[in-house]
Amino acid sequence: MEELLVPGLGQVRVFLLHDDNKPRKLKYNLGHTRLLTFGGAWSNHIRAVAEAGARHGIETIGVIRGEEHLPLNPTLARAAACGMTLTYLDRDSYRRKDTEEVLARLRARWGGDVTILPEGGSNAAAVRGCAELPGEIGGDYDVICCPVGTGGTLAGISAGLPEGRRALGFAVLKGAGFLEGEVARLQRETYGRTWANWAINLDYHFGGYARTTPALDAFAAEHGVERIYVAKMLYGVLDLARRGAFAPGTRVVAVVTGQPSTPVEA
Numbered sequence: 001m002e003e004l005l006v007p008g009l010g011q012v013r014v015f016l017l018h019d020d021n022k023p024r025k026l027k028y029n030l031g032h033t034r035l036l037t038f039g040g041a042w043s044n045h046i047r048a049v050a051e052a053g054a055r056h057g058i059e060t061i062g063v064i065r066g067e068e069h070l071p072l073n074p075t076l077a078r079a080a081a082c083g084m085t086l087t088y089l090d091r092d093s094y095r096r097k098d099t100e101e102v103l104a105r106l107r108a109r110w111g112g113d114v115t116i117l118p119e120g121g122s123n124a125a126a127v128r129g130c131a132e133l134p135g136e137i138g139g140d141y142d143v144i145c146c147p148v149g150t151g152g153t154l155a156g157i158s159a160g161l162p163e164g165r166r167a168l169g170f171a172v173l174k175g176a177g178f179l180e181g182e183v184a185r186l187q188r189e190t191y192g193r194t195w196a197n198w199a200i201n202l203d204y205h206f207g208g209y210a211r212t213t214p215a216l217d218a219f220a221a222e223h224g225v226e227r228i229y230v231a232k233m234l235y236g237v238l239d240l241a242r243r244g245a246f247a248p249g250t251r252v253v254a255v256v257t258g259q260p261s262t263p264v265e266a
């Protein structure tokens with residue numbers, strides 16, 4: 001962990017922890033022979049599943065939102081090169097991808113033995129993988145901060161926290177109040193209980209998913225961080241620290257969940 005030394009934080013200390021959440025979310029999802037999952041055309045999750053499938057000898061199917069565009073963009077080209085079968089779902093069906101109706105259609109087409117991972121990979125196995133993060137942190141801290149797209153990362157981090165520590169997620173989507181219900185649902189699904197040690201800040205979405213502003217772009221460039229998730233979270237952390245939202249002396253760990261060079265989408 002490296003301390004982020006920027007002016008204006010007062011007695012709040014912010015540490016950056018580089019820890020990609022995608023391997024953690026996939027770790028306990030890999031014991032299958034065939035995996036099917038969902039994502040947009042720039043989905044980092046799709047690519048991560050394709051790469052893990054190639055590494056572990058798992059057949060993978062990527063259900064992509066919208067229509068096929070050729071040539072494939074770099075994300076989908078990489079997924080295809082890893083052996084992933086790409087298929088496309090119209091936007092209306094894609095919105096209903098978690099309903100029994102659409103899932104039954106997919107099972108009928110791809111075989112009942114296929115294991116279906118939700119968009120963003122957030123299921124109970126992913127939560128268990130992410131719950132291992134706090135225990136691996138060397139050094140003391142009070143709050144762990146992370147970006148929130150589908151909620152699995154925050155649900156896991158919260159569940160893995162030692163007594164007295166807190167987790168604070170930053171929603172990257174606009175109007176994302178529903179994510180609180182999602183995080184609680186994921187914790188219940190995984191452990192049969194919820195935790196009261198987490199919260200989600202909804203104020204740093206910068207216009208919505210994958211939206212940006214000149215200020216956010218400048219911030220991401222200055223800190224060399226990925227823009228869609230990590231920059232929003234880190235901007236929020238520093239802004240809250242400067243506004244006195246953390247008590248003096250608070251040690252904040254900001255989890256850098258992805259790298260800037262990769263196009264990222266939940």
Ligand SMILES: Cc1ncc(COP(=O)(O)O)c(C=O)c1O
Binds near residue numbers: 044120148265
């Ligand atoms: C870099 C990065 N950070 C954070 C997230 C959000 O994680 P979650 O969907 O578990 O909330 C994602 C999702 O894919 C991501 O790619």
